[in-house]
Amino acid sequence: MLQINKLYLSVIAGCLVPLVWLGVDIALNNLGANPIQALHIRLGDWALRFLWLTLAITPLQTMTKWRGMADYRQLLGLVAFFYATAHLVVYLIVDHGLMWRLIAIDILESAYIWFGVLAYLIIFALAITSPKLAKKRLGKNWKKLHRSIYLASGAAMIHYFWQLKGNLAEPVLYLLLIMLLLGFRILVWLKNRQFNKMMLPKGRKQ
Amino acid sequence: MIIKTHNQIPKIPSSEITDPLIFKERRKIIKTMLAMTVAGMVSPYTKAESAKSKGATVAKSKFSNASLTPTSAELVKNYTNYYEFAFDKEGSTQLAQTLRTDPWSVEISGEVEKPGAYHLETILRQQTLQERIYRFRCVEAWSMVVPWVGFSLADLLKIVKPLSTAKFVKFTTLYQPETMLNQRSTAMLTWPYVEGLRIDEAMHPLTMLAVGMYGDVLPKQNGAPLRLVVPWKYGFKSIKAIVKIELLKKPPLTTWNQSAPHEYGFYANVNPAISHPRWSQNTERQLGSGFFTPRRQTELFNGYGEQVAALYRDMDLQHFF
Ligand code: HEM
Numbered sequence: 001m002l003q004i005n006k007l008y009l010s011v012i013a014g015c016l017v018p019l020v021w022l023g024v025d026i027a028l029n030n031l032g033a034n035p036i037q038a039l040h041i042r043l044g045d046w047a048l049r050f051l052w053l054t055l056a057i058t059p060l061q062t063m064t065k066w067r068g069m070a071d072y073r074q075l076l077g078l079v080a081f082f083y084a085t086a087h088l089v090v091y092l093i094v095d096h097g098l099m100w101r102l103i104a105i106d107i108l109e110s111a112y113i114w115f116g117v118l119a120y121l122i123i124f125a126l127a128i129t130s131p132k133l134a135k136k137r138l139g140k141n142w143k144k145l146h147r148s149i150y151l152a153s154g155a156a157m158i159h160y161f162w163q164l165k166g167n168l169a170e171p172v173l174y175l176l177l178i179m180l181l182l183g184f185r186i187l188v189w190l191k192n193r194q195f196n197k198m199m200l201p202k203g204r205k206q
Numbered sequence: 207m208i209i210k211t212h213n214q215i216p217k218i219p220s221s222e223i224t225d226p227l228i229f230k231e232r233r234k235i236i237k238t239m240l241a242m243t244v245a246g247m248v249s250p251y252t253k254a255e256s257a258k259s260k261g262a263t264v265a266k267s268k269f270s271n272a273s274l275t276p277t278s279a280e281l282v283k284n285y286t287n288y289y290e291f292a293f294d295k296e297g298s299t300q301l302a303q304t305l306r307t308d309p310w311s312v313e314i315s316g317e318v319e320k321p322g323a324y325h326l327e328t329i330l331r332q333q334t335l336q337e338r339i340y341r342f343r344c345v346e347a348w349s350m351v352v353p354w355v356g357f358s359l360a361d362l363l364k365i366v367k368p369l370s371t372a373k374f375v376k377f378t379t380l381y382q383p384e385t386m387l388n389q390r391s392t393a394m395l396t397w398p399y400v401e402g403l404r405i406d407e408a409m410h411p412l413t414m415l416a417v418g419m420y421g422d423v424l425p426k427q428n429g430a431p432l433r434l435v436v437p438w439k440y441g442f443k444s445i446k447a448i449v450k451i452e453l454l455k456k457p458p459l460t461t462w463n464q465s466a467p468h469e470y471g472f473y474a475n476v477n478p479a480i481s482h483p484r485w486s487q488n489t490e491r492q493l494g495s496g497f498f499t500p501r502r503q504t505e506l507f508n509g510y511g512e513q514v515a516a517l518y519r520d521m522d523l524q525h526f527f
Contacts, residue, residue, distance in 0.1 A: 032296055033285035033493050034348055095491070097500030102489050109486030162484055 011072060015079040018046045019086075036095050043087035044116075048160060050080035051123075051153055052177055059184040074130055077149070081127040084120055112162035115155040122152035153178075232308075232327055232431065236423050239335040240355060269412050269513075270338040270353075277350035279420045281493045286427045287344070288446065289395060290379070290386035302427035304385040305447070310431050316453040317372035320365070326431055330417065332365060333357040337421070338414060343476045343508045345440035347501075349490040354435050355418030360409045368405065368453050375408040376458035377401045377434055378450035395465050401434065401445035402458040402472065406517055412437055412510060415448070438510040440474045471527040475518070476508035480527050 022042055025031050031038040057073040060066075096103050107113045126146055128134070135142050157178065164171060288298035291305075310326040335355055343349040363375075379399040383389040389397040407413060414435045417424055424430040429446030436443050442462055452458070462470035469483050478488045489501035507514050518526075 033281040034491060036495075036497060037348070037491060094497050095501060096489075097498055099500045102501060102503070105488045106486045109481040109488060110484065112484055 008071065008075070011075060015050070015076070018042070018083075036090070040087060040090045040095060043083050043090055044160070047080050047083035047087050048156055048174070050076055050083055051149075051156060052174075052181065054080055055149070055153060055181050059181065059188075062184075062188065077123075078127060078130060081123050084123055088120060110163075112159050115159035115162065119152045119155035119159055122148050122155070126152070232310075232330070233423050235327060235330050236335065236355065236418050239330070240337070240418070240421060267336040267338045269340075269414075270336075271341065271351075271509075272339060274339050274341065274351045276339060276353045276420070277492070277494045282350055282352055282419070283425050283428065285348075285350075285493060287346075287441070288427055288429075290388050290397070290399065291427075292388070293394070299427040301385075301387070302425075305380075305426045305430070306382065306385060307426065307431045307447070310449075312432065312448060313450045314366050314452075315450070316376075317369040317455060318363075318453050319367035319369065322366075326417075329362060329432075333361055335417070340412075340435060340437035341508050341510075342435075342437065342441055342444075343490055343504065345442055345470070345474065345482065345487075347485065347487060347490050347504075348493060349502065349504075350493045352419055353421070354414060354416040355421065356414045356416035356435065358411050359413045359415050359434070360411060362415060362451075363409065363453075371455055372453035373405050374454045374457045375403050375405060376450075376452040376454055377403075377445045377448050378452075379445055380447045380449045395461050398449075399445060399461045400458060401443055402460050403436065403443075404457070404517075405453070407436070407514075410514060410517065412513055438476055438507040438514050440476060442470070443474050473518075473523075473526050475523065475527075476504060477506055477523060477527070478504040479506070480524060 022039065026035070026039070029035075054073055054076040057069050057076065061069045092098060092103060096106070107117065126149060129138060129142065129145060138145065157174075160174070161171060284299050285295045286298055286302075287295055288302055291298040291301035311323045312326065312329065313321075313323045315321040335357060337353050337355050339351060339353045341349060342352050359375075377400065379397075380386070381389060381398040383397075386397075388394065403413065416429070416433050416435045417431060419425075419428060424433065429444075432448050433446045434444045434448060457472060460470075460472060462474075463472055476487075481487050487504055490504050492499075492502050495502075505511070
């Protein structure tokens with residue numbers, strides 16, 4: 001028990017490394033000629049990365065047969081929410097100084113941001129229904145609701161790809177990772193279907 | 207295919223290529239001319255004291271936005287889109303240092319009376335350099351204020367005498383895949399980079415060819431040794447490292463327009479009301495502005511409407527974006 005807690009704590013610490021790293025870069029004026037954009041982009045990047053990590057837990061669990069990873073999935077999901085929130089706060093306050101008219105025009109005119117907003121709304125809903133209490137209250141619906149993480153990931157991905165300007169190395173890497181993560185789920189799904197078929201009583205057509 | 211266009215440039219004897227004197231000379235020309243001509247202007251970069259003394263040859267450029275505070279030179283030197291070298295703005299600064307710019311000549315051809323290959327030094331000797339502080343707005347929604355050093359493109363064109371059939375001007379960047387490494391692949395864009403202007407845009411006095419900035423020669427990453435600056439258009443129109451200027455009857459196919467015609471038009475005039483298909487152009491992040499400083503409201507024609515709006519009087523800007 002103690003060991004698991006230790007691991008849990010180190011994972012939390014690990015999740016905060018990008019934040020500390022950003023803080024150091026801000027302090028050392030290391031963010032380049034456009035530091036606000038750099039800050040904003042780096043927070044968005046980490047939100048996305050933690051979203052992928054969250055999605056990677058289930059396949060890992062299946063492969064390693066190690067139960068008890070649900071806590072980590074919850075943690076990583078909340079960390080993704082945390083970075084997405086920071087990304088949004090930087091956008092609203094640091095970049096736009098809360099000039100709501102400018103913000104409204106920017107969002108309305110930038111299709112890629114609609115998908116960011118969609119992704120954020122979903123992640124937000126998942127984050128507030130993350131506590132055990134909410135899980136209990138929602139019962140069966142909880143699982144349904146939390147399946148929408150796939151929708152959020154899809155939206156975040158569109159948000160990310162649609163705003164790209166030049167550099168394509170990282171995006172292509174992301175695309176590969178997603179294909180792996182998705183591919184795994186499709187395989188599992190196919191396998192389960194196969195398995196279910198075999199379980200059907202003989203002599204009956206499905 | 208790409209190389210073909212380049213073969214037309216007169217061969218430069220290899221003995222000249224490594225001669226450092228040429229670069230020194232160009233630097234000297236630019237420096238001397240600056241010292242002479244900028245003396246009449248208040249410029250923190252050339253430390254001219256006598257703002258009132260009338261320069262014998264050059265008045266204070268009336269096209270300079272003297273009221274603007276230039277962006278710190280360090281930022282301008284380290285934030286450039288130069289896809290020939292790198293797809294990120296920091297990387298290109300370092301990689302561009304390998305660029306060979308000596309000797310440099312510009313081939314001027316097409317609908318002109320006096321076509322030919324002009325050595326840059328020859329061009330410079332015929333011009334009076336001016337410092338002009340201009341706004342620079344990138345299509346990616348960031349902006350800066352740069353004190354360029356150069357001369358009006360019109361003053362060069364007048365020397366080569368465009369024919370009445372010249373309706374457009376095509377500019378071509380150097381093709382040097384040994385140093386411009388991304389030119390080895392056409393996956394992203396086709397090379398060499400091409401830009402264009404309508405002849406009245408090219409002849410507009412605001413349109414300049416720059417050989418320097420901040421009182422010094424242009425750094426390589428900023429387009430050395432010769433670049434276009436069209437302050438009312440998005441930055442990608444202001445083509446770098448120009449080796450060819452052609453006067454044409456028809457509009458040239460420009461690089462970004464070719465790559466993504468619905469995203470980048472031929473005109474590319476700065477216009478907050480016409481968003482890029484993927485992002486808004488309503489505001490811009492000014493380089494050097496602090497955290498919590500809101501983005502700047504982008505202006506039509508980047509604030510140069512008074513001077514250039516007449517060029518587009520009868521045009522539907524939504525259509526000709
Ligand atoms: C209300 C919600 C959101 C808004 C307003 C928003 C806004 C933006 C904007 C304006 C950019 C462009 C940055 C630039 O190029 O200057 C951006 C990029 C990005 N955003 Fe968001 N975003 C939102 C939600 C999200 C969410 C939920 C995620 C991830 C889970 C995310 C991940 C990213 C990423 C990865 C980038 C690209 C960074 C890069 O270029 O590498 N965003 N976002």
